Amino acid sequence: MEQVNEFLRRLKPRLTRALWFALALLFLIESWLWDHLRDGLRALERWLGVERLEAWLEGLVARLSPPMALVLFVGPIIAILPLKIAALALLAHGHILTGVAVILLAKMLALGVEAFLFDICRDKLLQMQWFARFYSIVLDVRAWASALVKPYKERLLEGLGRLRAYAASFLGGNSEILRKQIARLRALVKSRRAA
Structure with missing residues (x-):
């Protein structure tokens, strides 16, 4: 029993470092996606020729109070909830690849829209x-x-x-x-x- 306790005592710092490293890596991946999906959304906006959408949103946010800008910013997170529920239903019914693909697509779409909206809402949000x-x-x-x-x-x-x-x-x-x-x-x- 002492040998097991000694082994666990030696293993604990390594596991702790590995956990923190994994969390840091996940955070950086999410951060990288945030930056690149935002840029991709802007490129899509230019490709579709709807640049005036961003100007319209900036005008809208300028008229909103900071709490209402927060509602606009959080909206996409709530909007993808049905997609995530549908993905969980797919997973529950054995459609693993489709379910995971829907979750990843919803996550990436929401992350891109959030990054795009954050650039527009940042000044209002930072007032809080x-x-x-x-x-x-x-x-x-x-x-x-x-x-x-x-x-x-x-x-x-x-x-x-x-x-x-x-x-x-x-x-x-x-x-x-x-x-x-x-x-x-x-x-x-x-x-x-x-x-």
């Missing part, structure tokens, strides 16, 4: 002291998560650099040779299939 404090905490958590993950990210990038250098030396510094060899192999396979 509790929201300003919460926003400050989120920024602090983002900085903490970045600092926690940074050494691992640097090691990963160093490893990828070494792998690239190894591949370049293996190919003689010319990846064109490999591309031509693969093209020749594909042509050979196609000619044998045709025969």
Whole structure:
């Protein structure tokens, strides 16, 4: 029994570090998605030619009180709730891939719309002291998560650099040779299939 307790005592700090690292990584992934989905939504807005929607929303938010701007900001989270319930129903009925796909799609859509709306509502939302404090905490958590993950990210990038250098030396510094060899192999396979 003492051996088990000693093992658990030694394991606990490692598990704690792994948990915090996983949480930091999830937060950074969510943060990255926030930034990129917002940009994607803006690109979609330009592609559809509805840039005036953003100007209209900015005008609307300028007339709203800070609590009403919060209602507008939180709206998409509530709006996707039926999609998430439908996804859970799909999961319950054995449609695992479809259910997970619906959940991910709903999450990404809501995250993109939230990021888009936050840019528009930020000034109004930050007028509320509790929201300003919460926003400050989120920024602090983002900085903490970045600092926690940074050494691992640097090691990963160093490893990828070494792998690239190894591949370049293996190919003689010319990846064109490999591309031509693969093209020749594909042509050979196609000619044998045709025969």
